[in-house]
Amino acid sequence: MAEITVRFFARYAELTGCQATSVEVPESATISELLERVRETVPGARDLPPRPLAALNLRQVKLDARVSDGDEVALLPPLSGG
Amino acid sequence: MAEITVRFFARYAELTGCQATSVEVPESATISELLERVRETVPGARDLPPRPLAALNLRQVKLDARVSDGDEVALLPPLSGG
């Protein structure tokens, strides 16, 4: 199994009442699969959009990217910097 | 007759050794005609280019613009501000 740190930002942090949590998924799970685990285990996460932006180890990735033990995955509301 | 103040700038002032002078031309003469008088009366002005940039009362004009008594005409080397 892989232990993944999941981080929530901005509106998503408000939604879950959580900034970071730890989730276990099978090694090489996709971010989509990780998201399913997050929805099941983190209160409020059911209301996340079906396909949020995601970053894996500080880089934006598609939802079919695969995770490994120790990775950090962040769920990002639509960016609005500038 | 019209008395015109003629001003020289930058390289043209160096060429004539003069920043401003007064030239008489017939009322409603064109700037080209004024230029001919300038070439005849101002030492060094023979070396002005045939068709320099000119300004009449602080606005750039073509050489067929007409002058009146009291006008100020400036002869401008190619502009290089900025």
Next chain:
Amino acid sequence: MNKLTRARISVEALLGQIQSGERGGTCVFLGTVRNDGDVTAIDYSAYDEMAREEIVRLIGEAQARWPAAKIIVQHRLGVVPVGEASVAIVAAAPHRDEAFTVCRHMIEEIKKRLPIWKKEIHADGTSTWVDPSGKQIAGGLRDS
């Protein structure tokens, strides 16, 4: 010099780091918090570690494309009152065409790629997350 900052942005300080006799054109872009409706300020938050890395990546990509250019980016975090700058880009290049092009490129990329979020603070003390499409949403989720 490229950074996220909670202090007011000093353009003069940024220029001091980048202006030089090598580069004849410098283009600066400042994004300023606007008084839209009853907005009094915007509270900026970021995924700090990623935003810092993304700024480095963005500048690296731009400098690969425009090797003679020099670029600085600063983005403010926290509460920025109306009328103050939230982001500053300084791009200097040997000639002005490149300075403008690089500066414009950088602000477009920053808006697309930096993990930063805005929350508008209203005169009555309430606040709303800003949807990048320009619409405001109070709690609801409009992205899909």
Next chain:
Amino acid sequence: MNKLTRARISVEALLGQIQSGERGGTCVFLGTVRNDGDVTAIDYSAYDEMAREEIVRLIGEAQARWPAAKIIVQHRLGVVPVGEASVAIVAAAPHRDEAFTVCRHMIEEIKKRLPIWKKEIHADGTSTWVDPSGKQIAGGLRDS
């Protein structure tokens, strides 16, 4: 605030006059004296009265075209050493696209229309008028 000046240009002071909650985008252009060859400085001279009027006309024309924009122009005269700014344009507008467009428009017009001339000062103390085509001419006349 729009002017010819013999002092160093303070971008911060110009921004202070123009940045506001009405205008979300500010674009600044600075032209900097370059160390081309053995150039140590450029001596700028102008037909002052006309240059001042021309700046007012240029801004008037731009504001007729982009009514929401605010524009400041400063051009330095006298000896400007390598690495310092000779001209500054600040253009602020509600949105960034307009700020960039107006700023770029202004510097192009300024180069075309302001009666200002450059004389390069070289390391050996000699000086040369700058031909706007980019070629230097010592005393000779290349315009026709």
